[in-house]
Amino acid sequence: MWSWGTRKRTGGHARLVEVPGETVVALRFSGDRSRGAVAARVAELLWVLENTGWVPNGEPSPGPMIHLLTMPSRRRTEVVVSVAAR
Secondary structure, eight states: OBOTTTOSBOOSOOOOOOOOOOOEEEEEEESOOSHHHHHHHHHHHHHHHTTSSEEEOSOOEEOOOOOTTSOGGGOEEEEEEEEEEO
């Protein structure tokens, strides 16, 4: 079996494991991904959630970003937080 992390052949068998579902909300943005910029987007995301039927259910985190070789104006990234109904 191949391991994506190491790309080395490993022994053993694969098994499927059921993982509980999760509801998340994401705020997509482009451009600067510095700590300050991400913190500002997290604050914006939490502010938007205040007037909805959802509450954060965990710590917000930055999501994946398109490859660094992409022009900064074309990069898209997200801040994501797990949510639960009020």
